[in-house]
Amino acid sequence: MSWTDFLQFAIKAFILTAVLLGAFAYMTLFERKVIARMQNRYGPNRVGPFGTLQPIADGVKLVFKEHIVPKKAQRPLYDIAPMLSLIVAITAYAVIPLGPASLEIFGAKFWVADINIGILFILSISSLAVYGITLGGWSSGNKYSLMGAIRSTAQIISYELSLGLSLLGVIILASSLRMNDIVESQKTVWFVFLQVPAFIIYCIGAVAEVNRAPFDLPEAEQELVAGYHTEYGGMRFAMYFAAEYINMVTVSSIATTMFLGGWQPPLWFLPVELGPLWFVLKVLLFLFGFVWLRATLPRLKYDRLMQVGWKWLLPLAVLNLVITSIVVALVS
Amino acid sequence: MANPFKATGNTFKGMGVTLKNIFHKPLTVQYPEHMRKLPPRERGRHVLHRYENGLERCIACMLCSGTCPADAIYIEPEENDPTQPVSFGERHARVFQIDILRCIFCGYCQAACPTGAITLESNNLLVSYTREKMLYNKEDLIEPKGTATRGAALAWEATPPPEARALIPDFQGLFDGWRTTAAAVGKGDLVPEASGQVDTPKPLRKQASLIPPGQAVPKSLPGQREEE
Numbered sequence: 001m002s003w004t005d006f007l008q009f010a011i012k013a014f015i016l017t018a019v020l021l022g023a024f025a026y027m028t029l030f031e032r033k034v035i036a037r038m039q040n041r042y043g044p045n046r047v048g049p050f051g052t053l054q055p056i057a058d059g060v061k062l063v064f065k066e067h068i069v070p071k072k073a074q075r076p077l078y079d080i081a082p083m084l085s086l087i088v089a090i091t092a093y094a095v096i097p098l099g100p101a102s103l104e105i106f107g108a109k110f111w112v113a114d115i116n117i118g119i120l121f122i123l124s125i126s127s128l129a130v131y132g133i134t135l136g137g138w139s140s141g142n143k144y145s146l147m148g149a150i151r152s153t154a155q156i157i158s159y160e161l162s163l164g165l166s167l168l169g170v171i172i173l174a175s176s177l178r179m180n181d182i183v184e185s186q187k188t189v190w191f192v193f194l195q196v197p198a199f200i201i202y203c204i205g206a207v208a209e210v211n212r213a214p215f216d217l218p219e220a221e222q223e224l225v226a227g228y229h230t231e232y233g234g235m236r237f238a239m240y241f242a243a244e245y246i247n248m249v250t251v252s253s254i255a256t257t258m259f260l261g262g263w264q265p266p267l268w269f270l271p272v273e274l275g276p277l278w279f280v281l282k283v284l285l286f287l288f289g290f291v292w293l294r295a296t297l298p299r300l301k302y303d304r305l306m307q308v309g310w311k312w313l314l315p316l317a318v319l320n321l322v323i324t325s326i327v328v329a330l331v332s
Numbered sequence: 333m334a335n336p337f338k339a340t341g342n343t344f345k346g347m348g349v350t351l352k353n354i355f356h357k358p359l360t361v362q363y364p365e366h367m368r369k370l371p372p373r374e375r376g377r378h379v380l381h382r383y384e385n386g387l388e389r390c391i392a393c394m395l396c397s398g399t400c401p402a403d404a405i406y407i408e409p410e411e412n413d414p415t416q417p418v419s420f421g422e423r424h425a426r427v428f429q430i431d432i433l434r435c436i437f438c439g440y441c442q443a444a445c446p447t448g449a450i451t452l453e454s455n456n457l458l459v460s461y462t463r464e465k466m467l468y469n470k471e472d473l474i475e476p477k478g479t480a481t482r483g484a485a486l487a488w489e490a491t492p493p494p495e496a497r498a499l500i501p502d503f504q505g506l507f508d509g510w511r512t513t514a515a516a517v518g519k520g521d522l523v524p525e526a527s528g529q530v531d532t533p534k535p536l537r538k539q540a541s542l543i544p545p546g547q548a549v550p551k552s553l554p555g556q557r558e559e560e
Contacts (some may be wrong), residue, residue: 038350041360296350297343312336 009283013110017090024245025055031291038295065234072141081139081270082229082236085132085243092125092250097180098262099275110263110276111180116291118179119230121170121256123164126209130156133218137228148227151302152211152218158309159208161216165317166198166205169324170258183262194257197320199259201313208250208309210244213294217302253279349542371407375437378430380474389427389449389472390518391421396441396450405441420447429468432458446483492506 029051033043046266069078095118099110115121130153137149170191174182208215218227227280229240256262260282263275270278300308361368381389392409410426418424442451460466475481 035352037354039360040353041358042362131454292347292350296347 008108009112012108013094016093016112020090020249021242021244023249023282023304024242025059026242027245027249027287028058029055029107029312030287031126031294033290034291035295038292049144059238062234062238067236068233069192070231074139074141077135077139078231079236081132081136081181082232082239082243083132084135085129086239086246088125088128089134089250091123091241091244092245093253095121095179096250096253096257097110097183097262098279103182103273104273105199114178114180116176116178116228119167119177119182119254119258122250123160126247126250127157127160129209132240133228136232137241140228140231142231145228145230148218148230151160152228154298154306155211155215155218155302155309156209158306159205159313162309162317163266164199165211165321166195166201167254169195169198172321172324172328179262180259183257183264186264189240190259190261195324197316197319198324199322201317202255202259204308206255207290208305209251210247210290212244212248212290214297214300215305216294217305235268248287248290249283252283252290255286256282275291343489349507370454370456371453373487374456375442375453375484376440376454376456376497377432377452377458378441378450378473379453379481381451381485382448382477382480384477384480385476386415386480388419388446389448390423390425390445390451391419392423392425392428395444396526399440399444400435401438401440402434402436404431404436405429406431411493422478425470425496428473428527430473432466433463438483442484448482448489451483451485453483478482494511499502 028042032054033051034041044054045052047057049079051316069075094112095115095116097111103110132150134153137145137147138147139151154228170182171177173191173194174185176182176200178184207213212216232240254281263272265274265278265311266281361504364528383389392407394409397403397405397407405424406427406429408427409423409424412418437452439452445451456467
């Protein structure tokens with residue numbers, strides 16, 4: 001790999017990180033405004049036109065906050081845990097294709113890396129996400145943080161199984177792990193129509209993975225103060241917060257890539273060259289869905305949450321996989 | 333466990349409600365560009381009133397500061413100079429200070445005032461950056477020389493409208509304890525089982541007019557020996 005390739009990777013990674021962090025900032029505003037409208041009120045609309053400078057104001061506020069660190073916290077882990085969460089959240093975006101291969105900007109394609117085990121890479125990276133949470137809860141020196149971290153970890157690893165199994169159905173249909181192949185093989189029909197149960201299981205599992213309502217007991221304000229990020233203030237909390245929202249964007253992107261056809265246009269006559277636009281619109285649809293769920297549904301009790309994951313989603317995902325395999329084997 | 337299909341259906345119904353609400357106009361009133369329309373008797377900043385001839389109504393009787401639950405009113409009385417009276421009485425308030433930060437705008441001072449001197453009017457934009465500026469003295473509260481309004485005092489002095497007085501429409505106002513059902517106070521139409529009569533009251537004891545005077549003989553009280 002020559003130094004030009006390396007430079008290309010570095011620049012793309014930098015741009016991707018910047019875009020994702022900007023997306024996180026404005027995702028908070030989007031969420032606040034949409035939830036507000038669903039509750040018959042305006043969201044933030046004082047700071048800048050329609051509240052568009054609100055995330056910047058929030059960012060400045062978080063940067064200027066005092067760094068309160070509990071005495072019992074184990075400093076090296078305490079400092080690393082939020083960074084780990086954020087790094088993992090951003091890294092999973094490296095293999096997601098944002099545009100078709102025919103589209104190039106300054107000679108570079110619309111993805112950072114095109115590895116042939118794309119989806120496996122994403123699943124492995126998102127498994128690392130639990131480390132940031134567990135280490136954060138443990139190193140805070142606070143038993144409630146630890147409880148929140150353990151709950152969150154258990155929830156994430158339970159729903160990861162169903163997530164992986166539901167994606168296996170798609171992989172069997174595409175017969176490849178490479179993300180680009182999966183998107184290309186949805187030229188005729190998107191996999192959401194062929195794999196409806198897998199799509200539903202993936203959506204539910206994704207909401208649980210990201211610790212969003214109605215599966216957000218680990219960070220329930222009313223029960224555990226703030227769960228694993230209780231003892232984090234200022235920029236450290238901002239990193240956890242960013243990690244959660246970027247995770248949301250990542251699982252939405254994976255869903256669009258695997259089920260909604262990625263950068264494929266929604267209707268056949270629309271231009272493929274606007275690939276990134278279609279991708280962004282589909283991701284926005286999912287993000288709206290996340291916010292809509294948060295505004296509507298009450299929180300699931302923790303034991304019910306685990307029951308849903310193990311007793312309902314996992315068997316259904318396995319069933320879907322078996323049926324898909326049988327059908328594909330019979331057809332081909 | 334609950335029926336999962338019904339649960340899913342209900343979930344989607346709920347999500348439909350929130351989606352519908354996006355298109356409803358928000359109920360927020362954008363202060364300070366728009367102000368909420370408040371009722372006419374809403375209690376705001378206090379006003380000290382005057383009589384028609386220019387004298388102050390406040391006679392420093394201290395009833396308002398006595399009744400104030402938040403101890404917000406501070407009064408120092410002073411004798412009226414007979415040649416140059418300030419108020420219509422023997423004394424007037426030299427210092428009349430309301431700590432508007434303590435005040436809870438309950439209106440008890442307005443209710444207690446015998447002359448209708450203090451009333452709560454509708455100014456509720458009472459903000460400041462310092463505590464000192466939120467101690468309102470007499471010159472901030474008294475209405476200017478020449479004006480003589482009554483303000484909300486008229487509401488306290490007037491007789492209540494008919495619908496406010498008869499709270500329980502069928503109630504006669506007399507309670508002799510024999511009817512304790514809902515029907516007695518005008519609610520429901522249950523008839524007490526034990527009574528055979530609903531209309532005529534059953535007296536608890538013999539009415540005094542049936543016993544001729546001088547002949548009422550008390551029964552012996554417990555513990556008293558009978559006289560032989």
